[in-house]
Amino acid sequence: MEIESSLSKRKFILSSIVLMVVASIFISQVDAYVLRGNRVDRPNQVKYWLDASISSIGYNAAAIHGSTAWNGLTAGRLSINVTSTTSASAADVKWYASSETNDLGQFYAQTSTSGTLTSTSIVRINTVRFKTVDGNRQKETTAHEMGHVLGLTHEDTVPSIMLSGPAWLYGTYPVQDDKDGIAHIYQFD
Numbered sequence: 277m278e279i280e281s282s283l284s285k286r287k288f289i290l291s292s293i294v295l296m297v298v299a300s301i302f303i304s305q306v307d308a309y310v311l312r313g314n315r316v317d318r319p320n321q322v323k324y325w326l327d328a329s330i331s332s333i334g335y336n337a338a339a340i341h342g343s344t345a346w347n348g349l350t351a352g353r354l355s356i357n358v359t360s361t362t363s364a365s366a367a368d369v370k371w372y373a374s375s376e377t378n379d380l381g382q383f384y385a386q387t388s389t390s391g392t393l394t395s396t397s398i399v400r401i402n403t404v405r406f407k408t409v410d411g412n413r414q415k416e417t418t419a420h421e422m423g424h425v426l427g428l429t430h431e432d433t434v435p436s437i438m439l440s441g442p443a444w445l446y447g448t449y450p451v452q453d454d455k456d457g458i459a460h461i462y463q464f465d
């Protein structure tokens with residue numbers, strides 16, 4: 277009776293260990309996001325600004341969608357909150373239209389010399405290719421570029437809006453792996 281009970285306890289401990297190992301492998305596979313190395317200074321107070329070239333070509337809705345697509349993601353004590361400003365000098369993210377023929381959008385970050393904080397990000401919508409895709413793929417593109425602004429780079433092993441082109445997630449908002457990446461960057465631990 278005594279032996280049996282100690283055996284079953286050992287089995288329980290063993291199965292717990294196996295379960296933990298399996299769970300940790302599963303978690304490491306799920307968290308496949310790739311950090312770009314930059315981050316915005318105040319993720320709950322990010323300002324975006326649209327150049328006149330965006331509205332003149334009719335891409336306001338796409339740029340606004342991309343800017344705000346990550347809003348509400350909770351990371352540590354803060355939530356991502358991106359709002360508009362009419363002052364270019366106050367903007368953390370500036371959107372322009374471009375006549376580039378490569379890619380659908382381009383992202384540039386100006387990072388501070390002291391570390392990983394991004395002082396200003398510039399996103400360019402490449403109109404030549406952008407106009408060839410439908411509204412949802414335009415929104416997917418702008419939300420993807422905003423993911424670069426917030427500090428993520430391409431992720432092709434699990435579903436992610438940070439998928440590198442020309443493939444599509446066929447979604448217009450960040451999904452779980454993207455959210456996990458943002459939580460990792462901004463958890464302030």
Ligand SMILES: [Zn+2]
Nearest residue numbers: 420424430440
């Ligand atoms: Zn990209």
